[in-house]
Amino acid sequence: MKEYFTQLYIGAKSLLVGLGVTFRALLHPAVTVHYPREKLTISPNFHGHTLLVKDSETGTHRCIVCMQCDLNCPSNCITVVGEKREGSKGKTLTAYHLDFTKCSLCGICVEVCPTQALDFSDEYELAGFSREEFHYNLLKRLEEG
Amino acid sequence: METVGTLPPQLLRMILSAVVVIAFVFMNGLLLGYLERKLAGRFQLRPGPMEVGPQGMLQMVADAVKLIGKQFIIPRQSSTTLFRLAPFLAFVPVGVSFIVIPLSSKLQVLDLDMGLIFIIAVMAFNMVATLVAGWVSNNKYALFGAVRSVAQGVAYEIPMLLSLVTVVLLTHSFSMRAMVLSQSHIWHVFMQPVAFVIYFIAGLAETHRAPFDLPEAESELTAGFHTEFSGICFSFFFLAEYTNMFFVCSIAVTLFLGGWSGPPLPWMEYSGAIWFMLKVYVLLFIMIWIRWTFPRVRFDQLLNFCWKYLTPIALLNLLITALVVKL
Amino acid sequence: MTTNNGNEKRQGFYLNMGPQHPSTHGVLRVLLEMDGEYVLEAEPVLGYGHRIQEKMGESRPWKGFMPNTSRLDYVGALICTHGYIGLIERMTGIEAPLRAEYIRVITSELNRISSHLLWLGAFLLDLGAFTPIMYTFDDREQILDILEDVTGSRLTYCYFRVGGVNRDIDATFIAKTRAFIERLRSRFRIYHDLVTTNIIFIKRVQDIVHLTPDMAMRYGITGPLLRSTGVGYDIRKSEPYSVYADFDFEVPVGTSGDCLEVYLVRLEEMEQSLRIIEQALDRLPDGPHLAKTPKKLPLPQGDASFSVEAARGEFTYYLVSDGSEVPYRLKIRSPCFSNLSILPELCRDMLLSDLVMVLGTLDLVIPEIDR
Numbered sequence: 001m002k003e004y005f006t007q008l009y010i011g012a013k014s015l016l017v018g019l020g021v022t023f024r025a026l027l028h029p030a031v032t033v034h035y036p037r038e039k040l041t042i043s044p045n046f047h048g049h050t051l052l053v054k055d056s057e058t059g060t061h062r063c064i065v066c067m068q069c070d071l072n073c074p075s076n077c078i079t080v081v082g083e084k085r086e087g088s089k090g091k092t093l094t095a096y097h098l099d100f101t102k103c104s105l106c107g108i109c110v111e112v113c114p115t116q117a118l119d120f121s122d123e124y125e126l127a128g129f130s131r132e133e134f135h136y137n138l139l140k141r142l143e144e145g
Numbered sequence: 146m147e148t149v150g151t152l153p154p155q156l157l158r159m160i161l162s163a164v165v166v167i168a169f170v171f172m173n174g175l176l177l178g179y180l181e182r183k184l185a186g187r188f189q190l191r192p193g194p195m196e197v198g199p200q201g202m203l204q205m206v207a208d209a210v211k212l213i214g215k216q217f218i219i220p221r222q223s224s225t226t227l228f229r230l231a232p233f234l235a236f237v238p239v240g241v242s243f244i245v246i247p248l249s250s251k252l253q254v255l256d257l258d259m260g261l262i263f264i265i266a267v268m269a270f271n272m273v274a275t276l277v278a279g280w281v282s283n284n285k286y287a288l289f290g291a292v293r294s295v296a297q298g299v300a301y302e303i304p305m306l307l308s309l310v311t312v313v314l315l316t317h318s319f320s321m322r323a324m325v326l327s328q329s330h331i332w333h334v335f336m337q338p339v340a341f342v343i344y345f346i347a348g349l350a351e352t353h354r355a356p357f358d359l360p361e362a363e364s365e366l367t368a369g370f371h372t373e374f375s376g377i378c379f380s381f382f383f384l385a386e387y388t389n390m391f392f393v394c395s396i397a398v399t400l401f402l403g404g405w406s407g408p409p410l411p412w413m414e415y416s417g418a419i420w421f422m423l424k425v426y427v428l429l430f431i432m433i434w435i436r437w438t439f440p441r442v443r444f445d446q447l448l449n450f451c452w453k454y455l456t457p458i459a460l461l462n463l464l465i466t467a468l469v470v471k472l
Numbered sequence: 473m474t475t476n477n478g479n480e481k482r483q484g485f486y487l488n489m490g491p492q493h494p495s496t497h498g499v500l501r502v503l504l505e506m507d508g509e510y511v512l513e514a515e516p517v518l519g520y521g522h523r524i525q526e527k528m529g530e531s532r533p534w535k536g537f538m539p540n541t542s543r544l545d546y547v548g549a550l551i552c553t554h555g556y557i558g559l560i561e562r563m564t565g566i567e568a569p570l571r572a573e574y575i576r577v578i579t580s581e582l583n584r585i586s587s588h589l590l591w592l593g594a595f596l597l598d599l600g601a602f603t604p605i606m607y608t609f610d611d612r613e614q615i616l617d618i619l620e621d622v623t624g625s626r627l628t629y630c631y632f633r634v635g636g637v638n639r640d641i642d643a644t645f646i647a648k649t650r651a652f653i654e655r656l657r658s659r660f661r662i663y664h665d666l667v668t669t670n671i672i673f674i675k676r677v678q679d680i681v682h683l684t685p686d687m688a689m690r691y692g693i694t695g696p697l698l699r700s701t702g703v704g705y706d707i708r709k710s711e712p713y714s715v716y717a718d719f720d721f722e723v724p725v726g727t728s729g730d731c732l733e734v735y736l737v738r739l740e741e742m743e744q745s746l747r748i749i750e751q752a753l754d755r756l757p758d759g760p761h762l763a764k765t766p767k768k769l770p771l772p773q774g775d776a777s778f779s780v781e782a783a784r785g786e787f788t789y790y791l792v793s794d795g796s797e798v799p800y801r802l803k804i805r806s807p808c809f810s811n812l813s814i815l816p817e818l819c820r821d822m823l824l825s826d827l828v829m830v831l832g833t834l835d836l837v838i839p840e841i842d843r
Contacts, residue, residue: 018669019434019435020665030191045623074535104630105630108535112767185602189602285487285506362600438603440676441676
C-alpha cells in the first residue's frame, strides 16, 4: 500500500518537472531563423558546387585543360572541352560542363587540380524545374560573372 | 420583419441558437487549432505558423480552404454509407451538447434539469463515431484505433462520472446553472481537488489527447481511426476533437471553477461570458501544454492506470464526500 | 502475455508495417503476424534502399569510393569514412600525421554525439513525445555548424583523406567546440528532467525486453545494444585504432539489457565522447594535417580489414586487392544489419506499441542496412 502511494507521488512529481522544462522553453525565444526573410551567414568553407576561380592577375580562369578533374571524378559528372588555338601553348578551355545532379561534392576535382583553378561556391539555395537547370557550364558562369 | 414577427419566440430562439452554436464551433476549431500549433511551436523553441496573415493567424483558414478543396476518397470495399456518415456522427453531438453550457447567467440555450447527464450522454456519442469510422475504413490500422478508442472510452467514463457525482452531491442538482450558482461562496475545486484532477485526466483520455492519444497514435497506427479520411471529412473529425476539448474544459469550469463568476469587468453585461471563456482557455492551454511534453502511454498501462488508480481513488473520494454531506 | 509455445498452430492476421510508416525510420518494411494487438511474428523485409554500394566500390579506383562511404551511415558519416580511410592506410602503409589523427578523433566524436542526439529525438518521437526532438536538433545543429565550418558539408562529409584530413582546424573551431561541450553538459540536465525521470517514459521502456549477452553474440550485435547487456566491447578500447589508445575514457555498460539501459548507455556515451574531445583539444599537437601521398596509389596485392566503432556498432571494411587501384572485392559489415536481425526473436508475443519502441531502440539507419 505504501509503495502504491510512493509510486503515485514519484510519478506525479516527474510529470510536473517535465512540464516545467517545456514551460521554460515557452518563455525562451525561438532558436529558429525565419528562413526566406532572415538568412544565416554561411561559413566561407561551405562546399557548394564547384566553380572556376577568377585569377586576379589575368582576369580569367587558370584551367590548362589537363583533364585531371574529368578523369578523377568518381561520379563522371565533369566534362572538360578544350581546343588547340594558334599562338598559345597547350589547349584552351572552351567549355567546362558540370552535371551537378550527379555530383557528390567530394572535392577530389578541387584537390587534383594542378593550377588551383577550381573552388567551391557558397551557393546553397538550389531549386529548379528541370534537371537541365543543374547542368552547369562553369566557363560561361565565370564569363557572366 | 413581418415573417419574423409571426414566428413563435421559442422557435426563433432555437434557430438563432443553432446558428450561433455552429458558428461558434467553427470559430473555436480555428482558434484552438491556431493556438495549438502556435503553442506547439513555442514549446519547441520555434515560432510556429508565421506566413499566412499576421503572425500566421490565417493559417487555419488557409488549411480549411485546402481541406475543403481536396478530393474525398472512399476506400474500396468499405461501407460507403457509413463511411460518409461517420464524420457527421462525430460532429453533430458536439453541437447538441452546447445547449446546456451556461456561458453566463443569461447566455444559455436551455437549462435542463438533467443538464449534466445530458451533456455526458451526448459526448459519449463521439465514441460511436470513432468506432464506426475505424470499423468501416477497411484498414487494419484504423480498426486498431477504433478498438482502442472504445476500450479507452468505456474505461474512463467511470472515473469521470464518479468524480462529477461528488459535485452533484454538493449541489443537490444536475442543472448546470445550479452548479454555478452553488459556487458563489467557494469554488468546488477547493473542496474537491482530487475529483477535479481525476476529472481532468479522464477528460484528456475522453478527448484522445496526448498522453492518451492511443486511437490516433501516430507513430504506431499512422493516423489511427481517421487514416482513410481525407478532405472535408477529415476536418470534421478534427473539429469534433477540438470542440470536445472545449466541452470537457467547460464542464470542468462549470462544475469546479465557478463557471461565469468572477469580479465584474468594465463590460459589466458580458463579464460573465468573458470570465467563462478565460477559464476554459486556461484549461485548454494546460491540455495543449501536456500534449507537447509527454510521451504516449501504452495501451495496457492506460487501462491499468484507470482501474488501479483513478477508479478506486474516485470511488473513495465519492464515499468520503457522501459521508461528509450526510453528516 | 505469451499466447502459447508453438505446439498448436497459431492463427493470426497479417499487418504490413512500412515501407511507408512513420516509425520505421526510412524504407524498412516489417511484415507482422498479429493476434489482436499482439505481434506473433515480425519479419523485416529489406532491400528498398539498395544502391549496390559494394559493387560501386569494386568498379572504380579506391579514391572514388570515398564519397560513397559517407552515404552508408549518413547519420555518423565521418566515423564511417574513418573505417575506409583506415583500411586504405593499413594496406598502403601510409601514416597520417599525429595532428590529423587528433582531428579525426575530435570530428568523429562530434559526429557520434550528433548521431546519438538524432537517435534520442527520433526514439522519443516513436514513443509519442514530439518536443524532445526539437531540443536535440537544436543541439545537433550546433555540431553541424562546427563541422560545416571545417568539412564544408552538414551531413555527408567527405573530409578524411588517405594520409590526413582535407582541411586543418583553427582557433575558432577549437573555441566553438569548447563552447559546445559546455553547452551540451548543461543540456543533459534538461534531458534528465524531461525524459530520463519521466514516469511514462520509464514505464514504456523498462523491462519490456531483455537482451542477453548470449543472444546478442548469436546475432552479432555490437555497439550500445551489446554494451547494454554488460559486455564492454568497444573497438575504441579493445582494438584501438587511430589515437584512441591515448585517451582516458570509459566504456559505459548496462546490466539487464532492457531498453532503458540502452538509452542510459547512449546518454553516457555522449558524455564520454565529450571527455575524449576535451582531452584531444588539450593535447592537440602541431604539425601538418595531411601527409604527402603519391598521386597514383595502387593497393598492394592481398587483403586487409579495418573496424571502427561507429555510433551504432562495429563497422568493418574488408578489401581484397589484385594489385591495381581498383579493389577486387570490397565487403562492408554494417552494424545495423545484425542489430535488426534480432527483431523477430526479440519481438515475439509483444504489443505493437512495444515493437515500435524496440525498433526505435535499435537505432536503425536503413540505407546502411540495404547499402
